[in-house]
Amino acid sequence: MKQEHETQARRRSLLIVAGESSGDGYGAALVRELLQQEPRLRVAGLGGPRMAAAGVELLQDLPAPAVIGVGGGLNNLGGLVRAYRKLTHRLSVEPPDAVVLIEFPEFNLMVARHAKRVGVPVIYYVSPQVWAWRRGRLKKIAKYVRKMLCLFQFEKEMYRRAGIDVTLVGHPLLDTMAEKLEVTDRPAVRRSLGLPETGTLIGLLPGSRRKEIEYVLPVLLESAEIMQRRMKDLTFVTVWAEGLDPGQFSQIAAGYRVESRTVSGRAHDVMLASDLLLVCSGTATLEAGLLGTPMVVTYKADILSHVIFGPLISPGNYALVNIAAGKQVVPELYMIDATPKRISTAALDMLCNRLDETRRNLAVVREKLGSPGASARAADEILKVIQPVGR
Helix, strand or coil, X not given: CHHHHHHHHHCXXXXXEECCHHHHHHHHHHHHHHHHHCCCCEEEEEEXXXXXXXXXXXXXXXXXXXCCHHHHHHHCHHHHHHHHHHHHHHHHHCCCCEEEEECCHHHHHHHXXXXXXXXXXXXXXXXXXXXXXXXXXXXXXXXXXCEEEECCHHHHHHHHHCCCCEXXXXXXXXXXXXXXXXXXXXXXXXXXXXXXXXXXXXXXXXXXXXXXXXXXXXXXXXXXXXXXXXXXXXXXXXXXXXXXXXXXHHXXXXXXXXXXXXXXXXXXXXXXXXCEEEEECCHHHXXXXXXXXXXXXXXXXXXHHHHHHHHHECCCCCCHHHHHHCCCCCCEEEHHHCCHHHHHHHHHHHHHHHHHHHHHHHHHXXXXXXXXXXXXXXXXXXXXXXXXXXX
């Protein structure tokens, strides 16, 4: 009997799917916790280098760092189709005890549908932002997802009202950023980046996807040009996400008359070093908020995406930092409103009048996210699904 039990335990397996860089980080932290609690667990799936290093058997590398908008999705259709076929084949011929989905909702909800069809329980971690756009997806989630693990209290209430089994685990950034959250020596961070220790530093964070760079970076550089003309002694530094082609940045930057140093990766250090950020909407806004750095949030995509998806976007705050704070603590300028003139005006107003006020408002973000340990709590919930009671 004991030997039979051990054999069953060794055969426990998960399929985990993360389609973006941030999801790769969340997935890696989650897998480390899972394997610490259940070392014999087998984990395969879709992800990036951090998940692979954590112990995931990658069926395919991330196919979508370039996906943004309709055009981006079409450009990456081949990679997405291959990834979907590999995942659904694995679900059908070697079904795991559960599939864990992280972010990436359009793709992952299709995976969830197939998993439901073949009888594999679906656990969603880092849920789709249905509060911001396409609330109709709640019906799909209720139909396909066995367990929702959410990061924010308001998400828990929303899913509970929709009849979905949901548990609030908190935000994993409090774990993954623990070391950076303790840093207080800004001059030392600037020295490590090769930047001036004094003066006003503006960080430009155009995103981590190829298409985000294409649409967002020109707007940020032109905004920086305007700021440079209107205010003296500004230094600009641009974060170039790891895995992207630096040639794309050079080609775009050549068309703008702004002196900006480029840093590969090290986004958190640039956030710590900067007085103000111009940042593409996404997880980076919440990271910067946790570090207490004021920012102007923006976002651009192709016109077709704006025409198709614009009417589906819910009114109110969209930036994660504002959502976490429960109110608008930093400006948000999207799509047709994301003009260099408006962005630079908002940034200069904040620099001249509202830096201290914004920092005070951002201080509540860390409090709102609760306590560290989200990855461990998520692992606990997942193991409850795949392990029999009283094992």
